[in-house]
Amino acid sequence: MTTAPASPRAKARLGDRIFTGSTVTAGVIILVALAAVAIFLIAQSIPALMADPADLKGSPSSFWEYVAPLAFGTVWAAFLALLMALPISIGIALFISHYAPRRVAQTLGYIIDLLAAVPSVVFGLWGIKVLAPAVTPLYGWLVDNVGWFPLFSPPVSGTGRTVLTVAIVLAVMIIPIITAVTREVFLQTPRLHEEAALALGATRWEMIQMAVLPFGRPGMISAAMLGLGRALGETMVVAMVLSPALLITFVLTSSSNSPTIAGNIALNFPEAHGLDVNVLIATGLILFAITFVINSIARVVINRRKAFSGAN
């Protein structure tokens, strides 16, 4: 009638306890910091939301009327950037994962990563001094010849500082992140699926159509959303290149464009004081909420994929 001997418990050492405690603390600090971001932004936004709209800059009829063009401009510029960046990024990812010779593929990946290493303010300087003058004649031609199309309705911007220029620069900036994620997903495609397709006589493109793209679709979607989140929050390029006006417009080539939240904050914050600061922080809170939701969805999609792919 002897009971099974209790398994020997490891002695709880002081060093172990301190070490475990500090690692847990570090992890919790991160969660607290993220919560603090939300809490302090909300705390500083309340004065703006509660204030009498007449006190706001430009005296709009309500805070939301002030935000609407900003929110629209943010989404519009990011959407255009994504529209340009997504096909190119998927192309690059395919090029690196399935077309380029093995030996150079990694180097090509580094080169694309270099794009991500360039600071955004340098991209802004390049956008305004190189890209904008270069595309201005093209805009003139577009407005002259397809001006009947609503997106290109006249008058044309004489400086090239339009939402389309901004979107091009943003597209260049988000290409590296979309490429990196889609490349990883493409590389996870089961080898046997690819070889089966090739063995049935498929050309390389047919193999990619049948095996790689269907497998990588969720990954491509979440990569696109990560890129979208990056483009939504990008500040300096917009602040330096865009010539803003407080209105909602879809026109791509005009000199009055909807401003973006981030660009608006960067342009106005250094001189703002009093209630204006709270208004800008409130718009920042909206930007935080939008990007937070988009990033969360993207991460959930990626993580769900991981569970099924058998890659880990």
Next chain:
Amino acid sequence: MTTATATAVDTTHNALTTGRLPRWAPWGLLLGSWFVFVIVFSIVAAASEAEFNIAAALFLGTVLFDILIFVVAYLVEGARQARDRLVTSLVATAFIIALLPLVSLLFTVLANGLPRFDIAFFSQSMRNVVGEGGGGLHAIVGTLLITGAATLISVPIGLLTAIYLVEYGRGNLARSITFFVDVMTGIPSIVAGLFAFAFFSLVLDDPGIRFGLGGSVALSLLMIPVVVRSSEEMLKLVPNELREASYALGVPKWLTILKIVIPTSIAGITTGVTLAISRVIGETAPLLLIAGFTASMNYNLFDEKMMSLPVFVYTQYANPGSDVQPYLDRAWAGALTLIVIVMVLNLVARLIARIFSPKLGR
């Protein structure tokens, strides 16, 4: 009648017996189309005395190549092969399109930045400078101080969190930390700056607060997730046998981590930290909000506005004096300095990874 039978035979081609383009054909076509457009553009440039635009020439040449290869392959090899070749060329085109802005950017930064990339730029601040002269010393010092402080904050927190996730973390806490770290990588940098401002202006009760350490806090918010992710990857690479061998010798867990796991992965961790530094050192927006800008030297992180290199570039561009050119020159020189720093950091990171990574006996 004969033509009808000929086409009938044509459509039932066997892919294995059709003609194949010689191997050099795509390359020849690509060079040919580039050549055509370079000629066309140089003629146009010579005629209108406009600047010769090599980027546009190469781009249009590549598009011409995409069309040509499809047509040629369709005629010689049939529809399926033609589509395959078209996609191959399109995919390569995508890569070239992404290279064009990179090359153009590096070229312009070099060309415009070199004139002011001189000793004065690295030995003078902008104090009492109007027009020509002056430099970015105050901005370089500020960048080093702010980024250094951000590294001091981020590395302990990030590394300990990574250790927690790899060595201890099970259950809901670990899962939520992993998830929120991932989400944190997507926080817009300007929101990090706004948070630092909102936090310090409430806590220190100063509605117009600007100081260097606030910038460091904002930057660490962006840097911590990068450090966590890269260190986590590196710690996971440490073979479990090493840990088990250590446990078997009776070494406590915390000593195993300190003496076995971390030394094994230290090269990778250093690489990750260096890359994280290179990511935040170019951040402009948060520093513009919370660190502010000034023309003078400031060595004190805890008081007064502090200039940083990216903000220097931005303010030189955005608030020029009556004579714009010297301000633009300084902005480009600042941009060149920034790019050099980032490239050096990237290079150092790769070198560390290559030289110090543990040599496995295989």
